[in-house]
Amino acid sequence: MTEVHSDVLVEAFYGDGWDSSKRSTVRPISREEAARRDAAGEPYAVVLAALAQELPVAVLHVAWTEHYLGIWRFDSLGRRVFEADLRRLEPGRLFLRYLSEWRYEQQDLPDLSDEAWRRTIDLYPDGKNSQGLYPRGWLGGSRHTLVDLPRDLWWLPVPEFGRWESLLTAPQFGTQGPFKLVEETSDIALRPTTGAAGPFGWRPPVPAAAPWPDELFSPGSRFTHRHRSEPLTIEPVRTVTDIALPTGQLSVCDPSYLPNGAERDPLVIEVPPGVYPVQETGASYEGEMFGDRFTARDTYAVRLLVSEKRTASWTMAVPPGKDVRLLRDGQYFGFGVDSATGCFVDSTARTELGRRYMRALTSGGGEDVHDTEDGYSKVTDDATGAELVSFMLGGDGVYPVWVGRDDTGEVTAVVVADRFEVGYLEPLTP
Incomplete structure (x- = not known):
């Protein structure tokens, strides 16, 4: 024309x-x-x-x-x-x-x-x-x-x-x-x-994809790291605690937002009511500082394991009011973090559990919060049995949440990856 x-x-x-x-x-x-x-x-x-x-x-x-x-x-x-x-x-x-x-x-x-x-x-x-x-x-x-x-x-x-x-x-x-x-x-x-045949030179914008959640939680998977000289091998998955979700309404957020209702529209994922393991994955590496050799370990992701069924697909959890059609290349939605900390929490009890978590944190501990090793904490609401489990993140910013589903569409896992460390990784194994 x-x-x-x-x-x-x-x-x-x-x-x-x-x-x-x-x-x-x-x-x-x-x-x-x-x-x-x-x-x-x-x-x-x-x-x-x-x-x-x-x-x-x-x-x-x-x-x-x-x-x-x-x-x-x-x-x-x-x-x-x-x-x-x-x-x-x-x-x-x-x-x-x-x-x-x-x-x-x-x-x-x-x-x-x-x-x-x-x-x-x-x-x-x-x-x-x-x-x-x-x-x-x-x-x-x-x-x-x-x-x-x-x-x-x-x-x-x-x-x-x-x-x-x-x-x-x-x-x-x-x-x-x-x-x-x-x-x-x-x-x-x-x-x-x-x-003749050749590259398109364009493609529709593609939002961020889940950063290898299957490989990250598969012991023996190998990755290169931008700042490590040797490849890294994923170690056995470690269960750090469990969490009770009596309503099946899982929120993922920064726990410091909860007491004052700052998280007005929390990111909520529906799972069957129950008690689920909270697990982490990572790898150890050898380092050197001032001539001294040392061994250190990085945590790459935390997950709530809902089912042992095989995960067929991974999707981004979308907060209320957000439209995935607006995402450009590599962009994602997630939850905001200002305390370098995230948490899994039963949504219906999140405000009270957040208050107790922050009260114990600012007062130096207490009976309300049960700390585990490596920066995990758990708070339990005795009246409902609902719980909050906090975990450390690599820094502040926005963190995407990835939801795994089986071939029937049922949730198998919810994963939060450390966007700083995982951004340095590239898989060596298919």
Whole structure:
């Protein structure tokens, strides 16, 4: 389909993606095949290029099953000047989740140069937003403010297949118009060079995946560590205590939030009422300091073991009011930590158990709290039998919670990994 952009004819080509190095469409497909994929939610790309030009004006990435539409827009040298991440959160409407803008003040700067002026915008439908300005690119200083993009520009209508002009003329993306649709030319000589099989060059954003929970709790599994010279071997899983959950409502949170109700919308996972072991996994390593050799051990994850059945899948636990469709590459939801401590607790008794935990902690101990070795503590509510078990974490921040399920969908385990130490690991065994 041909479009007019400032009196320049622009054609739409379809395929798996755009290869910037080869300046070609990756695995071209027909318009009919693209329309079929669009209706089925399968991924495809739209390359919009001026007639007889090998560089595109823009590339659209569409993956409706993932609720995603991405936009790349290019300058006359083929350098990216805008990148937008749009999410179909409502029927007929796209939300502008993320926007990145580049300005190349020097003609010889390459595409996405670290020296290029840059602006980033992060948006959430609830109004939370941030804007980063990098006048000298990633290599210089930055300034972070609230977004100055009017809220009526946070949403766009979902374009009808083939009617891409509404996206390309949107003021959010700095494009010029108007575009006018005209009939597609049949002159194959005017088409951009098309490439053979190759990488897509894009994929829908993928949130963080569970960090090897099966391998971490499989004794004998081997990992490399970024800051260790020798591979590490996972040691036998250690049961540190057990926890009673008489209501089956498991909360995972920072216990210091509980007494004052700071954890108003706790992350809650439903399990069958019962008593479950709390286990940890880790590995020992040899170190040296000031010429002295020593042996130390790191804990990588803590889990509540609900069932001995084989875990068929792992999913991220999502706090109330959060939408996984808003997560970008590698992002996750979790529970906030300000005390380098997390806990498993029966949700219905969390406030009282939190008060008793903090009272004992600030007064130096007491009968309410039963400490175990290596920083684990347990508090029991005598009236209900509900319990809280706390565990140490590597620091403050946000920690994801991973829920294992068997092939029937029943919970098998709940895992909290130390996001600092586990981030340094790479598995050596499949």
